[in-house]
Amino acid sequence: MASRFDALPQRRAIIDRRAVADALANLPEAGGVSDMRNAATPILRAALEAGRAEIARRLEEAPGRGTEAASAYAFLTDQIIRLIHDFTVERLYPLNNPSAAERLTLVAVGGYGRGEMALYSDVDIAFLTPWKQTSWSEQVIESMLYSFWDLALKVGHSSRSLDEMVRMAKSDLTIRTALLEGRYVWGDTDLYDQAARLFDKEVVSGTARLFVTEKLAERNDRHKRMGDSRYVVEPNLKEGKGGLRDLHTLFWIGKYAYQVRSVPELVDKGLLTRTELRQFQQAENFLWAVRCHLHIVAKRAEERLTFDLQPELARRMRYADRPGKSAVERFMQHYFLMAKRVGDLTAIFLAHIDESFAGKGRRFGLPSLRRKPTKLDGFVLDRGRLAMPTDDFFAQDPVRLIQLFALADKHGLEIHPLTMRAAGRDVRLIDNAVRRDPKANALFLDVLASRNDPETVLRWMNEAGVFGRFVPDFGRVVAQMQFDMYHHYTVDEHSIRAIGLMARIEKGELREDHPIASVIIHQIVSRRVLYVSILLHDIAKGRRGDHSVLGAEVAEKLCPRFGMTAAETETVAWLVRYHLIMSDTAMKRDLSDFKTILDFAERVQSPERLRLLLCLTVVDIRAVGPGVWNSWKRQLLGDLYEAAEEVLRLGHKQTGRRERVSAKQAALAERLGWPADLMASYTARFPESYWVAESLDVLEKNARQIAEADGDGKSLAIIAAPQPDSGATLVTIYAGDHPGLFYRIAGAIHLAGAGIIDARIHTTRDGMAIDNIVVQDPFGQPFDEDDRMKRLAIAIEDALANRNRMADRLAAKPLARPRADAFAIEPNVLIDNRASNRYTVVEVNARDRPALLHALSHALFQAKVTIHSAHIATYGERAVDVFYITDLTGDKIGSQSRLKTLERLLLDAAGPASAKKAA
Known part of the structure; x- marks a missing residue:
């Protein structure tokens, strides 16, 4: 890891350790240990603050140099720790003739061990002693910790003997992972070398398979906690899906299972190609740049890209407004594209792990297949996953790039990550000829309107880059955020989630949440009209103008290409144009005012459109994010649907307002059982509008209360x-x-x-x-x-x-x-x-x-x-x-x-x- 710091330019401008050491050495002997330590603190603090200011200045000048800034913070911390160590053992607790037990080595662990830090990152350090601590080592460690705290460093520390280190690493995955990245900082070098040998021999040896299994399980749990999507619009760039921790997990597994010491060695082991290594390093550099800027802006150890911080980060990283997209939206789109790249690298890397650790004919950590399809049109099965027989399989017929996903959906198969890698590599083969190909479009519609699991397969298609290449208008909204607190996901993720929700409603899985939609979905004449309209309803977001109007124009262009009839195209375009009308009417208008219903029904015009619109509206609202859908919205949409359906079904043969009021009053009288004269005097107290506005249940509660x-x-x-x-x-x-x-x-x-x-x-x-x-x-x-x-x-x-x-x-x-x-x-x-x-x-x-x-x-x-x-x-x-x-x-x-x-x-x-x- 020293070579990483060697590459830092002008390290002495960050901190001149020799000059600071001389200043500490020249401190006069005065008072006790506490007084000496207090005298040293201003010198160390000045050096630390000057170093941080220099790193921040460099980052402002070159805002994209993330890994350099992360290394610089770790380098600065190293030098401060070395200075504190030397001052403590030479001036505060000197030993003339140390015994074999009075040895101490300082080991950086965790992220600090990797040589990567942001401004407010924890300083994770292990104090190792050969055996049980002596009074001297206890005094030194305690004094050093006081020095760290005096400098307001957030220190995570442990003090262990070599035996304790081994025992705890064996029993605790977190400790084992932290020590895996252990790096010598200062102190007894022989003791550090002994600790490293013990860790490899007693902890790592023979446990690679278990470590990989535990790490992948830990990763999955972390993703669930963070929202299980890399397209959450306030992402956690450290712990979230597609964040830094995913890159760290790849390196941890590579280091543990293949004994690599640096990321480039993953190429030598065949785990990444040189192109993928560059992608890894670009993603890592970008994420570290964002994290370093984030700590500086937030003035604390913040890992979440919250809305209030995103505009300042976009400014610091020199993003500018463009037509249809603000600077912050462009910055966040770049972030999500990088997160997507991390996901792609993860899948490829795990495919190699699978190959290395799985037994013959079996898949590592994944269930075996229950069925074996035979008609795969030239594709093959590799331990239950869909794969291509030769490396030029897509080049022979680019339509196979669409067929791959159609087969995966049809047979319920996972796609081999190496085949996904090839699809991403060959995505450029999808040109206008492929986009116009009737077979390719039919296969795409099969996936989109699948009765199986269209959400999963469309997400795979999106991850591979095939989706956006085959439907370029969709490609424009890939990783595009909407800078507001309402939408939780990027536009592409929102649309794919909405399609998945529609599939679940159609299967009856959400009947309790969506009782009306679960029934009328089976009355809809054209399923593919519904699914295409869900795909396209936000397709024009991020363009100048009303996205509903522009989206309808996109639909008029795309639907014929998909093979849809003129009537289907007209309906899809109408649904996209008016996909907000039902939610706007239900949430913002008085549904007891009959003109509201008449105006809405006049715009909708047909029962089929009404059914389609309700289904589209339900999944559009629910796919916004967790907690957005609720029972109140369900009731409002249901009331509007039923009222409009009555108008459309009966035309102008509506019961008059006076007749409806009389019917409600009669029903209320029956419920209350009041004498006729009392009921007559009660009803006379209220205007006609009251009887129209309230339901019979509310009318009864009001009457009894009054x-x-x-x-x-x-x-x-x-x-x-x-x-x-x-x-x-x-x-x-x-x-x-x-x-x-x-x-x-x-x-x-x-x-x-x-x-x-x-x-x-x-x-x-x-x-x-x-x-x-x-x-x-x-x-x-x-x-x-x-x-x-x-x-x-x-x-x-x-x-x-x-x-x-x-x-x-x-x-x-x-x-x-x-x-x-x-x-x-x-x-x-x-x-x-x-x-x-x-x-x-x-x-x-x-x-x-x-x-x-x-x-x-x-x-x-x-x-x-x-x-x-x-x-x-x-x-x-x-x-x-x-x-x-x-x-x-x-x-x-x-x-x-x-x-x-x-x-x-x-x-x-x-x-x-x-x-x-x-x-």
């Missing part, structure tokens, strides 16, 4: 009850109506730790308000614990009684998600008087923040309007709040001056400081 409150003479009644089917909690407030009621309720609900996702606000003809508000906790779950619901009711009661200054309490509440500050979102207000026959519809887009709804509803109070319903949707850092309002007389707001004032007030309220203005 009757009990009126019977007891209460002017305020609050009930909170979980709704298991919707995954939310319904809070019903019955109170005397007065201006500003809703904004006070919204503020109280926020202070109680809940969030409003839907609100239906009604006023009786005798001046009472009955508000049905749907809330969830910050994690999208029902607010369902008894003490939490009680706290919620008390907070609302206090707010309505004006018992405390709500504005002060809201201002004091800390921000929940400061990462959102990384995104520049300009507030936008859209006012629509055509979306509803009865209400003015106001949509506010703004950065999500605590108490935003409180601020917006307070602005509406200031504008002297009445809120009839509110619908809240969040997309990561972006909030979309929609209000159905009228003026105080119950009419739409038509005056342009009032609309301008309304827009100004809402824009002001959407600002970050607006919560303090609400009284």
Whole structure:
């Protein structure tokens, strides 16, 4: 490892150890050990800080030299440790005649042992003694540790005899791995050589197969913890899939099983080609550059590329904006491409390990095949994996590059990693002739719309580079991130996951989560229309313009090439163009307003399109990331689907609004069992809109709550009850109506730790308000614990009684998600008087923040309007709040001056400081 440091340019500019040693040697004898150590600390600290500043300066000048910076930090640490060691044993605890037991060697282990560090990396060091520690070695080790801590070095240390080292390495995989990378730093060289020989003989010898098995299992567990995808948009560049730890695992296995001492030796052992070695080194260099910059920017040992840090990293690494892609998106796309390269290298490397360690006819660490297909069109089986018979097999017929994956899907086979390597090498053979080949396109559609496991096979195709080469428009979104807090994956990963979810729904595996989609998928006329539309729905992301419109144009071009009919092409293009309309309508509009349903049905036009659109919408939302799909969204989409399906099925033969109200009132009377005169007086209290907006279950709960409150003479009644089917909690407030009621309720609900996702606000003809508000906790779950619901009711009661200054309490509440500050979102207000026959519809887009709804509803109070319903949707850092309002007389707001004032007030309220203005 010394040769690595030898290659560092101008090492003396990083630290001049001789000059620092002279300064330490010239320290006068003063006081005891502690005083001497305290006197040395400023000299060492100055040298450490100067060295770090020099490394940071070099990295700023050449931001892509990652491995050089990592080596420089390790070199600097080496020199500081050597200086501390020499000062400790020569000045603090000198020995004139040391015994054989009074020997000590310092061994760098783990990443530090590899000679790779970032600014805030741990200094992992082992203090080794020949036998049990003597009082001298204990004093030296303790004093050195104090010196490390005085310099604020984060030290991971162990103190062991040689026997203890061997025993613990045998019993603990983590210790064994750390010692595997052991590197001599300073101290007794003979003792270090003895330790190295013992480790090879007593620990490594004869245990290579076990080590490989354990390391691969450890790697798989780590991937699952980190999201099991290298395309998570806030990746962990050390532990995540495709990160530095995967490269380290390859080297560990190579070092343990093949006794290599450096990465280039993997080529000599036949484990990597020279081209693959260059790819390894490029990926390693890039990842280390990112990690070193990340530590400097974060000012701590940060390994996760969070949204708030990504823009600064992109700037430091000199990425620039390009049409359709920001600098940060280009930087992250480069990161994901490097992570993909790490994955490719891992697969190739493990194939060689498989060949070396597996018994004849068997595969190392993997299950045996249960069936053996015979018709493989020239491909062969290699221990159960699909392989090619000759190295020029793809060159003979490039269509085989598509056929490889179709056969893997058809027969449920894995592809041999060396064949994947060849596919990646020969991907350039896919030209326009192959793309237009009818057989190739038919094979591709077979995979895309497979009834087996299309997600896995498409991911393999993407990993090999075949997918993006065969469908160049898809190639443009490979590894492309969307710089927001809503989307968890890159565009290509999101699309492939959505296809996999559709396949699982079709098999009935997600019936509980998606009951409607699980039924109607089998009523769809053209399955391939559905699967192609899922593939293409985000195909135009990253281009200038609306990706839905541009994507429809891509679909019109691609579908005929795939062999689809004109009718299928038209349907796919429509689905791509309008793939957001169902989620937007369900989440942002009042579904009890019949014009919402009519407008949506008019756009959809046919039951088949509606079925296709629901399936596409479901998987599009769920494939965004974990936790995005929930029961509330399922209910909203289901309600919209059923209402629109009724319109499309019956055409204009709809039951009239008055008839529907009468039917609901009759059903409610039957449930309540009230006398006719009491029921008549009760129904007369409410406007027609109340009966349309609420379900029969909610109408019954409201009636019983109101009757009990009126019977007891209460002017305020609050009930909170979980709704298991919707995954939310319904809070019903019955109170005397007065201006500003809703904004006070919204503020109280926020202070109680809940969030409003839907609100239906009604006023009786005798001046009472009955508000049905749907809330969830910050994690999208029902607010369902008894003490939490009680706290919620008390907070609302206090707010309505004006018992405390709500504005002060809201201002004091800390921000929940400061990462959102990384995104520049300009507030936008859209006012629509055509979306509803009865209400003015106001949509506010703004950065999500605590108490935003409180601020917006307070602005509406200031504008002297009445809120009839509110619908809240969040997309990561972006909030979309929609209000159905009228003026105080119950009419739409038509005056342009009032609309301008309304827009100004809402824009002001959407600002970050607006919560303090609400009284």
